[in-house]
Amino acid sequence: xxxxxAMLACLxxxxxxVGCAVSTSSKSVPVLLYHRISADRTKADNEWVPLEAFEEQxxxxxxHGYSTLSVSDxxxxxxxxxxxxxxxxxxxxxxxxxxxxAVPVLRRHGFKATFLLFxxxxxxxxxxxxxxxxxxxxxxxDERFEVGAHTMxxxxxxxxxxxxxxxxxxPGRGMREVRHELEDSKRVLERALDRPVTxxxxxxxWYNDTLISLAREAGYQTTLTxxxxxxxxxxxxxxxxxxxxxxxxTTAQFAExxxxxxxxxxxxxxxxxxxxxx
Numbered sequence: 001x002x003x004x005x006a007m008l009a010c011l012x013x014x015x016x017x018v019g020c021a022v023s024t025s026s027k028s029v030p031v032l033l034y035h036r037i038s039a040d041r042t043k044a045d046n047e048w049v050p051l052e053a054f055e056e057q058x059x060x061x062x063x064h065g066y067s068t069l070s071v072s073d074x075x076x077x078x079x080x081x082x083x084x085x086x087x088x089x090x091x092x093x094x095x096x097x098x099x100x101x102a103v104p105v106l107r108r109h110g111f112k113a114t115f116l117l118f119x120x121x122x123x124x125x126x127x128x129x130x131x132x133x134x135x136x137x138x139x140x141x142d143e144r145f146e147v148g149a150h151t152m153x154x155x156x157x158x159x160x161x162x163x164x165x166x167x168x169x170x171p172g173r174g175m176r177e178v179r180h181e182l183e184d185s186k187r188v189l190e191r192a193l194d195r196p197v198t199x200x201x202x203x204x205x206w207y208n209d210t211l212i213s214l215a216r217e218a219g220y221q222t223t224l225t226x227x228x229x230x231x232x233x234x235x236x237x238x239x240x241x242x243x244x245x246x247x248x249x250t251t252a253q254f255a256e257x258x259x260x261x262x263x264x265x266x267x268x269x270x271x272x273x274x275x276x277x278x
Contacts, residue, residue, distance in 0.1 A: 028230035029074055030261050031089040031242040037101040044247035044267075051101050056251050058105050061088060064255075068112040070146040071199045071240070075222045078235045088258065089114070091224065091242060093150060093201055095122045095131045103139070112144045116201040116224070119188045120152040133192060140193045148199030148224075149185035156204050158278045166210045178211070182218045198222065205242075206278045212238045230261040 038048045049057075061068070067084035069077070071091065077083040090106070092099045095117040106113050115136075117123060122130045131139075139145045155161045162181060165173040182200065189197045198221040202211070205226025215223050215238065222237045229241040243257060248267035256264045 028232045028261065029069060029077055029083060029087045029089060030230045030258055031071070031074060031091060031224070031240060032257075033226065033242040033244050034090070034092045034099070034102070035094060036096045037098045038247070039098075039101060046244050046246045046248075049245055049247035051105075053247060053249075053251075054102055055105050057245070057254050058109050058111065060251055060255060061111070062109045066258075070112045071114040071148065071222060071224065072146060073112070074231055074240060075237045078231050078233055078237050078240075080233055091116060091201070094118070094154065095136070095150075097129045097131050097135070099131070100135060106144070107142075110144070112146070114146040114148055114199060115139055116148045116150040116199070117185075117189065118150045118152055118154040118203075119185055119192075122150070122154060137193065140195070146199065147189060147193060147197065148201060149182075149189055149197055149220075150201045151181040151203055152185045152188070153181065154203045155181065161203065161206055161278050162211055163206045163208055163278050166208065166214070175214075178214060179218075182211075182214055182220075186218055186220070199224065202226075204278070228262050 034049055036048045037054055038044070038050050041050045041052050044050050044053065064086070066086045066088050069083065069087050069089045071089060074089050090111065090113040092102070092113060093116045095115065099115065117131070117136065122128065123136060124132050136147065140147050151162070160170055160173065162178055164170045165178050166175065168174055186197050200215055200220045200222070201224040207223065207225060212223065222240055224240045224242055226244065227239065227241045228243050231241055243261070243263065245254065245257070246266040249257070249264065253264040253266055
């Protein structure tokens with residue numbers, strides 16, 4: 001009864017536009033997914049989060065007593081390890097160079113983060129605004145930051161992606177190409193960083209049981225989805241849930257995301273969870 005009363009009180013505070021500190025993080029850990037950080041405060045949607053909004057979100061976490069976990073910490077948690085009473089995991093997909101804007105903010109608060117990269121097309125790409133190898137190595141030298149794989153080339157087309165290749169439904173693409181994306185991204189990153197790479201994120205969040213098995217065979221300890229919700233003890237570490245942070249969300253909506261652990265209705269009107277199916 002006390003817990004229900006607290007949650008109802010929290011909802012009232014959120015509706016008033018103010019953050020609330022009630023947390024279920026002792027039983028579950030939300031994993032946040034960011035893509036690009038924008039220096040332009042007007043550039044805000046489910047792909048771009050303004051730097052000003054990101055700073056406010058990180059300040060909210062710090063002021064409300066949240067501890068940050070790496071993805072590897074989350075894996076230990078779902079396998080039964082203890083976690084702080086209020087915990088959250090921060091991830092960045094694709095290796096966009098604009099993510100460097102977030103690094104000083106993370107360091108200011110002493111926060112952990114995990115960066116997911118696709119090295120063949122997404123590092124040192126002269127045609128894309130991606131991180132350079134020097135940037136990646138600098139991130140990896142910081143003990144608070146973890147680097148994981150996100151395939152080699154980030155296949156994202158609905159007709160041509162890891163799922164359709166594994167299913168054999170696309171001529172000229174099959175298991176050999178799938179293994180290249182899974183295995184070689186791990187190998188390339190490990191060679192460049194001189195450390196094990198155990199975390200893998202599915203492009204667009206598209207995966208199936210066959211791909212999960214191949215990721216296990218490749219030596220990963222976990223894979224990241226875009227299935228919404230929080231992660232609890234006993235969950236499958238190869239199906240870690242993550243939630244997009246929409247750049248149009250207010251700080252109160254960001255707080256709501258942490259509390260209800262599903263997407264609030266932000267101004268952009270976009271629903272990232274619809275990307276889950278190829």
